Amino acid sequence: MKKLLFNHVLPYLLFGLIYLWCLTLRSKNLNEEEENHFKNLTGPYILTLWHGRIFYLFYYLRRHPDYFLLISPSEDGDLLARLASLMGYSVIRGSTYKKAVPAARSLIKVLRRNQRIIIIADGSRGPRCVAQSGSVQLAGITGVPVFAMTFGSKNKMVLNSWDRFVIPMPFTRCALNFSSPITLARKSSEQSIEEKRLELENTLNRITQVCDEH
Numbered sequence: 001m002k003k004l005l006f007n008h009v010l011p012y013l014l015f016g017l018i019y020l021w022c023l024t025l026r027s028k029n030l031n032e033e034e035e036n037h038f039k040n041l042t043g044p045y046i047l048t049l050w051h052g053r054i055f056y057l058f059y060y061l062r063r064h065p066d067y068f069l070l071i072s073p074s075e076d077g078d079l080l081a082r083l084a085s086l087m088g089y090s091v092i093r094g095s096t097y098k099k100a101v102p103a104a105r106s107l108i109k110v111l112r113r114n115q116r117i118i119i120i121a122d123g124s125r126g127p128r129c130v131a132q133s134g135s136v137q138l139a140g141i142t143g144v145p146v147f148a149m150t151f152g153s154k155n156k157m158v159l160n161s162w163d164r165f166v167i168p169m170p171f172t173r174c175a176l177n178f179s180s181p182i183t184l185a186r187k188s189s190e191q192s193i194e195e196k197r198l199e200l201e202n203t204l205n206r207i208t209q210v211c212d213e214h
Contacts, residue, residue: 011082022059024170025153030210034178038147044111045181046146048121048135050204052128052163056151056174061118063088068110068117070094070103072124089118104138111142121148121204126162129208131201133193140188140196145181148204152177152211175214177207 029035038045047067049057061067068090071081081091092110094103107117119135122128139146152175153168168174182203184196 008082011079011086014083015086018055018059021170022056025056025168026173027056027060028173028175028214030175030177030214031179031207034147034180035176037181038145038178042114044114044142044144045116046111046135046139046144047116047118047149048146048200048204049118049149050129050163050208051120051122051124051126052161052165053150053208054120055165055167056153057149057176058087060151060176065090066115068092068107068115070107070117070119090115104134107138108142111138111144121200122163128163129201129205131197131204133197136182136184136193136196136200139182140184140186140193143186145183146200147181148179148200148207150177150204150208150211151175152208152214154214175211177211179203179207
């Protein structure tokens with residue numbers, strides 16, 4: 001019974017709660033040009049964001065089955081996978097910590113099918129706001145661009161979690177921000193990968209700071 005509730009009832013309750021919560025929010029896009037840039041691309045690309053800035057973007061980008069999310073094969077992952085499906089995303093089950101190579105291969109296959117993926121830049125365990133190299137390495141293997149994205153809100157709750165997870169208060173205003181593409185040549189050196197990883201980290205922190213100041 002507990003598993004039934006967790007896998008089949010709770011996802012619908014969370015879906016309804018998130019949907020109604022976010023319907024009360026007003027949004028302002030600080031960089032419509034770059035959002036239109038990637039949305040008008042006919043080929044594949046990678047979207048990436050900080051773990052603590054998932055909440056509103058998860059709602060904002062809903063109804064995109066061409067966006068694939070990597071979700072761990074754990075019990076908690078079962079709940080998130082179901083919730084993501086209800087939001088209209090496609091899901092790949094895998095982990096960047098356990099069996100990372102099969103997960104990376106699955107993401108590469110998605111990109112080579114001209115579809116898109118969303119990756120959490122600082123992963124599921126952190127450190128907070130420190131970009132991991134995964135999205136940059138995938139960009140180097142496949143030749144696709146990486147776009148950073150974030151949101152901020154005027155009135156918000158900040159959870160006491162490792163990622164300082166941000167939840168905008170109902171009826172407040174959210175600011176959205178998107179970056180210009182970060183590209184990496186195929187078969188780049190480790191030094192080039194590290195330089196682009198640092199560029200991604202700095203870009204995410206910069207556009208997040210701009211959001212928080214609005």
